[in-house]
Amino acid sequence: MKQRENRRASDVFLKIVVAVVMIFVYAPVAVMVVYSFNNSRANMIWLGFTTQYYKQLFQDQYLWSIFGTTLIIAAVATAIGTVVGTLGAVGFRKHQFFGKELIHYSMYFPIVIPEIVLGVALLLFFDRMGIALGMPTIIIGNATLILPYVYITVNARLVGMDPSIEEASYDLGADRGYTFFHVILPAIMPGVLSGAFMSFSLVLDELIVTSFLASARITTLPIKVYSMVKKGVTPEINALSTIILFVCLGCVAAWLIVGGIKQKREREARERALNVD
Amino acid sequence: MKPTPHTSEKKSLKDRLSAIVLCGPMTAWSLLFIVVPIVILAVMSFMTKGALGVIVPKFTLANYKALGDKVYLNVIVQSLIIAGWTTGLTILLGYPFATAMARMRARTSGVMMVLLMIPMWVSGLVIIYSFVILLNHSGIINTFLMHIGLIKSPKSMLYTNFSVICGMLYMFLPFAVLPMYSSIEKLDHNLVEASQDLGASPVRTFFKVTLPLTSPGIFAAVILTFIPCVGYYMVTDMLGGGTSMLIGNLIDRQFTIARNWPFGAALSMVLAIVIFAMVGIYTKLGGNLDDLG
Numbered sequence: 001m002k003q004r005e006n007r008r009a010s011d012v013f014l015k016i017v018v019a020v021v022m023i024f025v026y027a028p029v030a031v032m033v034v035y036s037f038n039n040s041r042a043n044m045i046w047l048g049f050t051t052q053y054y055k056q057l058f059q060d061q062y063l064w065s066i067f068g069t070t071l072i073i074a075a076v077a078t079a080i081g082t083v084v085g086t087l088g089a090v091g092f093r094k095h096q097f098f099g100k101e102l103i104h105y106s107m108y109f110p111i112v113i114p115e116i117v118l119g120v121a122l123l124l125f126f127d128r129m130g131i132a133l134g135m136p137t138i139i140i141g142n143a144t145l146i147l148p149y150v151y152i153t154v155n156a157r158l159v160g161m162d163p164s165i166e167e168a169s170y171d172l173g174a175d176r177g178y179t180f181f182h183v184i185l186p187a188i189m190p191g192v193l194s195g196a197f198m199s200f201s202l203v204l205d206e207l208i209v210t211s212f213l214a215s216a217r218i219t220t221l222p223i224k225v226y227s228m229v230k231k232g233v234t235p236e237i238n239a240l241s242t243i244i245l246f247v248c249l250g251c252v253a254a255w256l257i258v259g260g261i262k263q264k265r266e267r268e269a270r271e272r273a274l275n276v277d
Numbered sequence: 278m279k280p281t282p283h284t285s286e287k288k289s290l291k292d293r294l295s296a297i298v299l300c301g302p303m304t305a306w307s308l309l310f311i312v313v314p315i316v317i318l319a320v321m322s323f324m325t326k327g328a329l330g331v332i333v334p335k336f337t338l339a340n341y342k343a344l345g346d347k348v349y350l351n352v353i354v355q356s357l358i359i360a361g362w363t364t365g366l367t368i369l370l371g372y373p374f375a376t377a378m379a380r381m382r383a384r385t386s387g388v389m390m391v392l393l394m395i396p397m398w399v400s401g402l403v404i405i406y407s408f409v410i411l412l413n414h415s416g417i418i419n420t421f422l423m424h425i426g427l428i429k430s431p432k433s434m435l436y437t438n439f440s441v442i443c444g445m446l447y448m449f450l451p452f453a454v455l456p457m458y459s460s461i462e463k464l465d466h467n468l469v470e471a472s473q474d475l476g477a478s479p480v481r482t483f484f485k486v487t488l489p490l491t492s493p494g495i496f497a498a499v500i501l502t503f504i505p506c507v508g509y510y511m512v513t514d515m516l517g518g519g520t521s522m523l524i525g526n527l528i529d530r531q532f533t534i535a536r537n538w539p540f541g542a543a544l545s546m547v548l549a550i551v552i553f554a555m556v557g558i559y560t561k562l563g564g565n566l567d568d569l570g
Contacts, residue, residue, distance in 0.1 A: 006479045014377035021374050021450070022392070028407035028447065029396055031417070035410060044410065084302045091299025095292075099304075106307045108566050109315065112500075112556050114508025116525050117545045120532065121314035124321055124542065144310045151303070152567050176295050201398060207511065212532065226402055229515060233406045241403040248395050256388065 036238035043235050053235040070221040074203040077142035082196045085150030090184060093158050107148045119212035133215040141213040142206055146199035157191030321542035330536030340543035356523040359438060360506040363445040367453045367502045368495060375457035393451045405444045408516055412440050436518030444512035449505060453498035456568050460494025496559055497568045504552050524548055
């Protein structure tokens with residue numbers, strides 16, 4: 001009896017915390033959405049409703065070209081990080097070589113050290129090597145940042161994989177290439193995909209490493225937004241973020257609906273199976 | 278190379294080829310873009326700065342000695358205070374939140390997690406700017422508090438440590454909830470029940486059973502908050518109004534405005550070493566490095 005009371009008391013406390021956190025997280029989001037309709041360029045006080053900044057946003061060629069650059073950087077960096085990290089994770093489980101430990105631990109560097117240290121170190125490296133900053137250096141920096149995430153998520157998948165499956169493939173006469181693409185890769189695919197997804201969203205929002213490795217001519221969306229934010233956010237940026245927000249919410253809603261349908265189907269299938277029995 | 282089950286002369290060659298194809302790219306990448314840059318950073322921190330930001334290859338400890346300067350010590354102390362407050366608040370809010378999530382059905386807790394992450398996907402920085410609108414003198418919160426008569430005159434909340442901590446908390450709370458949630462979720466409830474059946478009060482059970490068993494998650498959250506917090510200079514730029522400066526801002530300045538690369542490198546090295554020490558303690562306590570991803 002007493003235990004149940006305690007449980008109820010703690011449940012109330014937890015609900016309050018959840019409410020406080022959600023208000024803390026979503027009050028600024030609400031402000032951002034509301035102020036995207038603010039009829040004031042300085043955007044500090046509410047001066048009236050307008051949708052002109054949404055119109056401006058769609059006509060802003062420069063902003064769209066930056067958005068394109070950001071997507072290209074994110075795609076290329078993710079592709080490099082995913083391929084190199086996946087190959088590495090598979091190889092490091094199978095092969096032994098001198099210095100392997102060092103490379104394995106170096107994979108934790110970009111995760112553990114603050115991004116600013118990685119940014120500074122890479123800047124010094126490119127400077128000493130005489131490599132000019134630009135798109136390639138940004139891509140290398142971001143790929144270095146995300147490589148460990150792919151390596152770790154794929155590794156986690158490999159740990160759960162039965163090694164005898166691979167052996168079976170060789171015993172049945174498949175060569176290494178075939179085994180990699182038709183046996184190992186399908187088994188670790190969820191890890192590869194989640195690593196890639198995480199990497200892509202990380203690079204899209206990456207600011208610190210990119211800002212150290214970008215030249216004056218190349219800008220990404222986060223850097224552009226940050227430089228605009230420093231001067232004060234215009235309703236235009238709020239409008240852009242509001243659109244991204246609703247795209248995200250839309251994706252989540254779709255995910256929930258699809259998941260719900262799947263669950264319902266599975267339940268129906270199970271019931272049908274039971275009826276047959 | 279260690280012999281694998283299928284060893285014959287011909288296969289060993291194939292083995293070598295497979296090792297090169299699989300391990301080669303990552304090894305090369307790591308050496309080129311992680312190991313060598315860190316070594317260069319370390320070397321740079323002992324170099325001398327010449328006129329106009331030119332780097333003179335002359336060994337010196339001056340960059341590290343300069344850290345003892347009162348101005349820089351202040352920055353370091355300030356950074357630790359801000360990071361400490363942020364980390365503390367993150368745990369105080371995040372732990373109960375994670376507990377609440379662990380008590381929900383799997384689907385609901387998934388939705389909660391996504392709701393927590395969405396602002397980060399949108400752009401934490403733009404949303405953080407909303408704090409300027411919320412917290413300024415004639416801002417929403419001041420207006421509201423005066424309206425309900427709680428305060429007589431507007432409180433200055435913006436451009437203080439308070440607003441910086443708010444912003445930092447906003448940036449790092451979502452990432453800190455994740456490891457705490459996964460360790461609370463894994464917690465064996467039989468142990469909690471056993472403790473209560475043996476007569477321990479809920480408070481005692483929490484401190485003697487639940488908290489120690491979920492401490493790896495808490496420590497992972499501490500690291501995930503504390504590390505980026507010290508180096509993250511954007512929030513202080515936006516919500517600190519030039520009054521507060523963190524190590525991150527100081528490093529950034531050495532590379533953008535002051536053009537004192539060796540000193541910036543020394544600052545980075547100190548930051549990295551402190552963090553390595555923390556992570557070392559974490560792994561000694563039985564923490565898993567993979568949980569920090």
